[in-house]
Structure formats: C-alpha cells, structure tokens
Amino acid sequence: MERIPILRMGEYLLVTIQVDMHDRLAMTLQDDLTNRISETGAKGVLIDISSLEIVDSFIGRMLGNIASMSRVLDADTVVVGMRPAVAITLVELGMSLTGVRTALNVDAGMDLLRNSLDARKDALYGSRIQ
Amino acid sequence: MAVVSSEATAVATESDIVTVRRLVREASAKLGFSLVDQTKVVTAASELARNTLIHGKGGEMELITLNGPRVGLRLKFHDHGPGIRDIQLALRDGFTTGSGLGLGLGGAKRLVNEFEINSQPGEGTTVTVTRWK
Numbered sequence: 338m339e340r341i342p343i344l345r346m347g348e349y350l351l352v353t354i355q356v357d358m359h360d361r362l363a364m365t366l367q368d369d370l371t372n373r374i375s376e377t378g379a380k381g382v383l384i385d386i387s388s389l390e391i392v393d394s395f396i397g398r399m400l401g402n403i404a405s406m407s408r409v410l411d412a413d414t415v416v417v418g419m420r421p422a423v424a425i426t427l428v429e430l431g432m433s434l435t436g437v438r439t440a441l442n443v444d445a446g447m448d449l450l451r452n453s454l455d456a457r458k459d460a461l462y463g464s465r466i467q
Numbered sequence: 468m469a470v471v472s473s474e475a476t477a478v479a480t481e482s483d484i485v486t487v488r489r490l491v492r493e494a495s496a497k498l499g500f501s502l503v504d505q506t507k508v509v510t511a512a513s514e515l516a517r518n519t520l521i522h523g524k525g526g527e528m529e530l531i532t533l534n535g536p537r538v539g540l541r542l543k544f545h546d547h548g549p550g551i552r553d554i555q556l557a558l559r560d561g562f563t564t565g566s567g568l569g570l571g572l573g574g575a576k577r578l579v580n581e582f583e584i585n586s587q588p589g590e591g592t593t594v595t596v597t598r599w600k
C-alpha cells in the first residue's frame with residue numbers, strides 16, 4: 338500500500354506531503370503519525386505542505402486531527418509552507434484550522450518546535466539560565 | 468452561450484476525486500484563470516466530487532468550457548443517490564448527515580460565482596457550479 342514517509346530527526350518527526358493525496362492515503366498518514374509519535378516519544382511533528390496545490394475540508398480535517406492527537410500524546414504539531422492561494426481558499430471555504438499551528442517555512446517551523454520544547458523543559462526543570 | 472468543449476468523467480472511487488481535481492486544474496489553467504481562482508475552483512470541485520461519491524453513491528462530473536461572451540468553467544456533478552431532502556439545511560455550514568465537518572456544500576458555493584442544486588429525494592442530485600474568468 339502507498340504510504341507517505343515519516344522521517345525521524347532527534348525528538349522530532351518530519352513529513353513532507355508531495356503528492357495529491359486521495360482520502361485513504363490521508364487517513365493512513367494520520368494513523369501512521371499517531372503510532373510513530375507514541376512509539377518514538379517524539380516531542381514535535383512538522384508537516385510540510387508546500388507541494389500541496391489545494392487543501393480541501395478533508396485534508397483540513399486531517400491536519401486538525403493530527404494536531405489534536407499529537408497534543409494528547411504530548412507532542413506539538415506545526416504545519417509549514419502553505420501556499421498563499423491555498424490559504425485564501427481555505428478561509429473562503431470556512432476552514433479555520435483552529436488548533437493547528439502554522440509557520441511560513443521549514444526553518445521557522447523547526448524554530449517554533451524547538452522554542453516550544455525548551456519552554457516546556459524550563460517549566461518542568463526550572464530555568465536553565467541562572 | 469458558446470460551449471467550447473464538454474467532457475464527462477466518472478466519480479466512482481476515491482482516485483476519481485484526484486482525477487477530478489487534476490482535470491479541473493488543467494482546464495482552469497488552460498482558460499487562463501489566476502492561480503487563486505484555479506485553487507478556488509479545484510477546491511470546490513474536490514468537495515462536490517466527494518459528496519457525489521459519499522452521499523450520492525457515485526456519479527459523474529461534466530466539465531464544460533464556456534467561451535463567449537464570457538470565459539468560464541462550468542462543472543456539473545450528477546448522481547442517482549438518495550437526493551437531498553432539505554437543500555437550505557444541507558447548505559448550512561456545520562450541517563452533516565455523515566462524519567464530515569458539513570463545510571463542503573456551503574464552502575463550494577462561496578468558492579464559485581454561480582451555484583445551483585437540483586435534487587429529488589429518491590432520484591438523485593445535480594450540483595452545477597460556474598466560475599467566470
């Protein structure tokens with residue numbers, strides 16, 4: 338069965354969606370990511386959608402589900418690289434992507450994940466800068 | 468209204484939804500739609516094709532290129548499914564009889580210039596949308 342690869346980089350999981358996904362492939366990605374977060378204890382998930390030419394309500398719902406599930410499993414999710422035309426269309430479609438954190442590109446997304454993880458560690462162990 | 472071309476394609480499987488997106492993308496690009504307009508009409512088509520498949524139990528899409536006096540793309544999604552009992556209700560954001568978000572119909576309507584639903588309970592549904600260049 339066709340699958341979207343999930344790469345592990347330290348405490349993070351990276352996914353680059355490069356094909357126009359049919360609905361079942363999107364569902365499979367959602368399940369695979371959930372399993373991988375719980376197996377690896379990853380603290381963050383970065384999903385690069387810069388190749389996606391459209392995001393409809395189905396993909397939008399998938400992104401929202403991934404964000405909620407990763408939150409339950411104690412990981413942050415950030416979606417990066419949404420094309421401007423896609424963003425404009427999503428708003429008109431009525432999809433607000435509530436609860437989904439976004440960043441302009443992979444670098445900004447990784448910064449966001451790292452800062453968020455640092456902040457969580459600080460909250461747990463106290464500030465490292467004395 | 469000058470119809471330049473008209474072509475029908477099946478909407479019977481999930482991969483057909485991907486095909487619909489590709490065909491609508493190609494046709495709107497060929498007509499010279501802006502990138503944003505292409506994205507809007509492809510997204511609307513994706514929602515309507517999924518409704519044809521899931522709620523209408525499969526059907527087809529007719530893709531019509533209009534040229535003169537105005538240039539545009541007209542898409543007709545047709546099925547012989549259960550039909551829609553209350554169209555106003557079905558159009559309302561958040562209304563769903565399935566497991567979706569209930570955004571497809573209302574959202575598709577906002578993404579096009581003209582939107583029409585013909586549906587008879589027990590007979591089927593035809594949704595026709597037009598996006599002008």
Ligand SMILES: Nc1ncnc2c1ncn2[C@@H]1O[C@H](COP(=O)(O)OP(=O)(O)OP(=O)(O)O)[C@@H](O)[C@H]1O
Nearest residue numbers: 518522523550557563564567568569570571572592
């Ligand atoms: N072709 C159709 N045949 C029968 N019923 C339909 C058809 N299209 C839409 N409907 C009805 O209208 C409702 C609203 O459709 P809409 O696309 O807005 O939401 P959805 O498909 O339920 O969820 P979403 O599209 O957000 O995943 C559907 O739940 C269904 O009851």
Ligand SMILES: [Mg+2]
Nearest residue numbers: 518567571572
């Ligand atoms: Mg729908």
